[in-house]
Amino acid sequence: MFASVRTYRFSPVYIQEINNKLQEMFIPLLEQMEGFVSYDWITTPDGQGVGVCIFRDEEGLRESLHLAAEFRKTHFNHVGMTTPEIIIGKVGAHGAVEPQTIPSQRENLDDHPTH
Numbered sequence: 001m002f003a004s005v006r007t008y009r010f011s012p013v014y015i016q017e018i019n020n021k022l023q024e025m026f027i028p029l030l031e032q033m034e035g036f037v038s039y040d041w042i043t044t045p046d047g048q049g050v051g052v053c054i055f056r057d058e059e060g061l062r063e064s065l066h067l068a069a070e071f072r073k074t075h076f077n078h079v080g081m082t083t084p085e086i087i088i089g090k091v092g093a094h095g096a097v098e099p100q101t102i103p104s105q106r107e108n109l110d111d112h113p114t115h
């Protein structure tokens with residue numbers, strides 16, 4: 001397996017929009033690609049994001065990098081997202097469990113009403 005780690009910076013006011021577009025639009029594109037294993041997106045409150053993508057083969061991974069670059073230009077040009085720093089390599093160790101659905105921020109707010 002091969003992985004890429006892409007680190008970005010962007011305006012923190014767009015975190016939820018970025019999260020939503022990646023979940024609803026980008027990940028489904030990756031899931032259609034041959035050899036796709038997983039994608040995770042991590043954000044910090046100050047506007048940093050890290051995308052971790054794993055494919056069974058290097059060719060699929062490299063194709064995903066082109067897809068990510070086009071997606072960033074098309075959907076995130078207005079958020080001040082930087083060109084990422086990218087690390088690519090062969091996966092040396094891997095572990096996983098059955099993925100759980102990550103609740104949306106709206107669901108989290110509904111679980112904790114403010115009074």
